[in-house]
Amino acid sequence: MYKTLLALLFSGISLLLHADDSYVIQARIRDVKDGTVFFLKQFSTQRIINSMRLEGGKLQMKGELVDTPQHLWLCTTVKDEFYYCDLLVDTGKIVIEGSIHDFPNGLHFEGAQTQMQYAAYLNRTQEVHHKLDSLNQLSMQLHRLSTGSDTYNKHVVDGGYKLREEIEIEQLSRRLDSIRSVFIQNHMNQYAGQFLLTRVMKNIPPDSLKALYRLIPVEMKKTRFTRLISNQINPYADSYIREADDLLRLTSRKSEEMDSYAEKAYKLYAKAVRLDSTRTDGYMALATMAERLLPVKGIEAYDISIRYLRKFMESDIRPNEYEAVGKKMEDLQFRKWLKQNESPEMVTVKGGTFEMGSTYKEDNNPPHQVKVDSFRISRYEITNYQFARFLATLDNEKIKNSPPMYYPCNWGILNGEPVPGYEAHPAIYITWYGAQEYCKWAGGRLPTEEEWEFAARGGNYGNRDHLYSGGMELDSLGWYAGNSGGKPHRVGTLKPNELGLHDMSGNVWEWCSNTQIRDGKEYVAVRGGTWFNERAICRPTCRYYIFPNSKHFNNGFRLVKDIAKR
Secondary structure (H helix, E strand, C coil), X not given: CHHHHHHHHCCCHHHHCCCCEEEEEXXXXXXXXXXXXXXXXXXXXXXXXXXXXXXXXXXXEEEEECCCCEEEEEEEEXXXXXXXXXXXXXXXXXXXXXXXXXXXXXXXEEECHHHXXXXXXXXXXXXXXXXXXXXXHHHHHHHCCCCCCHHHHCCEXXXXXXXXXXXXXXXXXXXXXXXXXXXXXXXXXXXXXXXXXXXXXHHCCHHHHXXXXXXXXXXXXXXXXXXXXXXXXXXXXHHHHHHHHHXXXXXXXXXXXXXXXXXXXXXXXXXXXXXCCCCHHHHHHHHCCHHHHHHHHCCHHHHHHHHHHHHHHHCCCCHHHHHHHHHHHHHHHHHHHHHHCCCXXXXXXXXXXXXXXXXXXXXXXXCEEEEECCEEEECCCCEHHHHHHHHCCCCHHHHHCCCCCECCCCCCEECCEECCCCCCCECCCECHHHHHHHHHHCCCECCCHHHHHHHHCCHHHCCCCCCECCECCHHHCCCCCCCCCCCCCCCCCCCCXXXXXXXXXXXXXXXXXXXXXXXXXXXXXXXXXXXXXXXXXXXXXXXXXXXXXXXXXCEECCCEEECCCC
16 A cells, blocks of 8 residues: 555656556356346446346456446346346456355455455445345334234334334344444555445544545545545535646646646645645645646745645654655655756855965875966756756757767766756766866856865865865765765765865866876866775875766766956
8 A cells, every 4th residue: 555655656646647447357157047148337327337148157348447446236137036246346357256146245256456355345244234134024024914913013022112123123233334334444545445435424424534534545535435525525625626637637739728727726726625634635736746837836836845745744644654755755855956956056266375286196286386266166066967957958969969078877867868866966977078068058167277176175264284175084075985885976965165065075076177288189187086086086186187078987077157357
């Protein structure tokens, strides 16, 4: 059951809408002639929806039900005697076996879970029904006699006026009610329990009915049974939810019409849950509408979904469901963060003079005085999500043309889209050319080595004795071979440096604008070290040069923007 809820929570509103379902009914019936026609009827309307002749003691019916599950009768007439059995038909196959004389309650069932649940209930009540049938027949026979006859008087309770059979009928009826009530209470997470509730709901106080309705898992609240129950509780709320569901089924080639459908559906769902706070299916519908509402509500669409998901969590959900709902909440907040960070968040770095480089020979960066002007730099490395937005503005030919802008990979971008789960990870397999093109598109450029190192070492606020960007202990500051688990990580998950910049040590190499010609070949500076390197390579003073179109799973970058001089 809870696996189904998980599927609902991460699939969107489409799973809230019920689709056509197929059924198969196979029967092996003894003691009746071949050629006898059996009918499948809707119980509520007695409309025939299927029929089949018995051949070789067997029959098979197939079909689709627009709304499942449904309460149906498999029935026939033999020598003017009507035979029927109750079926609760859902998807899948129902196998029925027995004699014609076993109708209605003595048949053997196998197959579809919903029918098996209902058959289990019928088996529990079979003996009670047999006794009630016998007592009702006897009571009717006695009432045909004269009330003063000796035969009649022998069945009257001493000192009373009722027949002993009538009192026993009342007792058995109460027992039947008790069995049904217990079954309903214990099986509200199954269609059989929900169906039986519809048979008695008009006799149940509203508060008790609401309490039972809350026991129904949210993913099961789109059947005719739950609609009947919710309509009994609050017909207006149910009407609003059905109207909203219908709107979300509509399609149009015009985006403005689709946006209008989504906005109207949102308002209807909101009305429904205001009227009836037990409508957890309404809360879940609202919680899954963020993407549909984005064109009309902007970033507020996520706030709407988050707000109603919280209301869902505050309703009477089971403890087992909290983990699934919590994951959905995290996903919504993550999607909101992505939307808020479509454009990189920038940090201002006040210019100054500093001693660049170090005395570490392996840094390839001997100490020397450098002056940098003020500039702005992105707080995080450019993410796969951000780079994919840039790619979406280009035509395929420009992306494919040499030199390449990026290389597809399972941790980065495939077919122009960020790999699910890696949207907020640093864009990797990015070439120097691709990084430069992105920066131009975003209104900036790549940092110079001088700017990059100044920012990585905390600008005017940094401690020059720190080995890494933000401190002396790398494990809390950057992802490297010792803590990365062999892969890059989401940006901003470790501590920032003094300027509030994240991942300047480790995670991915970051392209700079500086180039160098060696042996007639052009190389480009990369700084910061990666998740793949040891600690020493992640020092802000460490410098490497690589080919500008290098195909590496740890090449990334960040954006710099100039500050206009007054």
